[in-house]
Amino acid sequence: MDMKEKIQKKFETLFGGEGDFFASAGRINLIGEHTDYNGGYVFPGAIDKGIVAEIKLNGTDKVHAYSLDYDEYVEFGLNEEDAPNQSWAKYIFGVCRETEKRGGKVEGFNTAFAGDVPLGAGLSSSAALESTFAYALNYLFNNGIDKFELAKIGQSTEHNYCGVNCGIMDQFASVFGRKGSLIRLNCKTLEYKYFPFDPKGYKLVLLDSCVKHELASSAYNKRRKSCENAALAIRKNHPEVEFLSDAKRVWLDEVRNNISGEDFLRAEYVIGEVQRVLDVSDALERGDYDTVGELMYQTHFGLSRLYEVSCEELDFLNKIARQCDVTGSRVMGGGFGGCTINLVKDELYDKFISIAIEKFSVKFGHEPKVYDVVISDGARKL
Numbered sequence: 001m002d003m004k005e006k007i008q009k010k011f012e013t014l015f016g017g018e019g020d021f022f023a024s025a026g027r028i029n030l031i032g033e034h035t036d037y038n039g040g041y042v043f044p045g046a047i048d049k050g051i052v053a054e055i056k057l058n059g060t061d062k063v064h065a066y067s068l069d070y071d072e073y074v075e076f077g078l079n080e081e082d083a084p085n086q087s088w089a090k091y092i093f094g095v096c097r098e099t100e101k102r103g104g105k106v107e108g109f110n111t112a113f114a115g116d117v118p119l120g121a122g123l124s125s126s127a128a129l130e131s132t133f134a135y136a137l138n139y140l141f142n143n144g145i146d147k148f149e150l151a152k153i154g155q156s157t158e159h160n161y162c163g164v165n166c167g168i169m170d171q172f173a174s175v176f177g178r179k180g181s182l183i184r185l186n187c188k189t190l191e192y193k194y195f196p197f198d199p200k201g202y203k204l205v206l207l208d209s210c211v212k213h214e215l216a217s218s219a220y221n222k223r224r225k226s227c228e229n230a231a232l233a234i235r236k237n238h239p240e241v242e243f244l245s246d247a248k249r250v251w252l253d254e255v256r257n258n259i260s261g262e263d264f265l266r267a268e269y270v271i272g273e274v275q276r277v278l279d280v281s282d283a284l285e286r287g288d289y290d291t292v293g294e295l296m297y298q299t300h301f302g303l304s305r306l307y308e309v310s311c312e313e314l315d316f317l318n319k320i321a322r323q324c325d326v327t328g329s330r331v332m333g334g335g336f337g338g339c340t341i342n343l344v345k346d347e348l349y350d351k352f353i354s355i356a357i358e359k360f361s362v363k364f365g366h367e368p369k370v371y372d373v374v375i376s377d378g379a380r381k382l
Helices: 003-015 087-101 125-140 147-161 169-176 216-237 249-254 261-286 289-306 312-323 346-364
Strands: 020-029 044-057 062-067 072-077 109-115 181-186 192-196 202-212 328-332 337-345 369-373
Touching: 003 044, 003 062, 003 109, 020 125, 020 169, 044 125, 044 169, 044 369, 062 087, 072 087, 087 125, 087 147, 109 125, 125 147, 125 169, 147 169, 169 181, 181 261, 192 261, 202 312, 202 346, 216 249, 216 261, 249 261, 261 289, 289 312, 289 328, 289 337, 312 328, 312 337, 312 346, 337 346
Parallel strands: 062 109
Antiparallel strands: 020 044, 044 109, 044 181, 062 072, 181 192, 202 337, 202 369, 328 337
16 A cells, blocks of 8 residues: 555544645755855755645644654644644644744644655655645645745744754755756755756665764754854955855965864865855756766765764765765765765666675674655645
């Protein structure tokens, strides 16, 4: 039985009748890591793994929600004091509240939902959940909220109801995703452009190291501070530099003696990464996947040696990719664990996966998980 059928069966058992189906997607980011809070570019795409929900208005002021993945049923009202305790339900409640804050109408509904985004792999299952319900409520109540605001509803839900101070990329990709295209998003201006991504003869595959090192949140804040320090030093000579992404590499060299060696390395990575995103854009327009792949390797080097957010497991997977002639490979996401994203020629795929699993298992005592991904549509009614 496929996911939609399972949801349908559960919905009928719990609520009777049938509702409308809505879906949204998890996301990958091809390149542009740790650039978002530096006002730079990111390059995400929605993937063929996401959340599917069946929803029907119930004529009350209560939401009745069932998660198939957690096998859990929750009821909650729509006022601020009605917030549920379950973490998954907080996302739905937050979307309801944030929709109302924007003048949208929300009344009670019944819903059952499930997902196939691997949890903890950095594919943003939470953004998929938020975007599914933001899109659905907008459709069902004919609220006329634009797509940008739908993405911001998801982001505000994270900030105000889930305690995560995230950027806009994940929700943006979930709402705006388009099959066969990646989206270059300028995190400072929110301007965006679609780029064709349909690599015939290649597969896009994630290798999940299944590790998450504790360092992540404190190290993230420290790196963010390094970037702010470098931007501040450069701004004294070049007042137009609002974010580090506005700076030229030569301007960083001018302040080399005014900032710490660590701050210099972090800034060197970010300024290089902003340029790599633009170079990948040009390469995709030419259909030049060899260049895309080489730039992915350069990003990994920068994240590992300059930004220092990789770890032994991810560096090992990246090295195996090089040895197996994989076109491109890099750590994806914040770092300190999680996945590498790999662009692999079809004819090398089986060999690469088997060697990676075998060697990684011998070295680290467990297998990496393998997720094939295809660039797909974002939030939609099914």
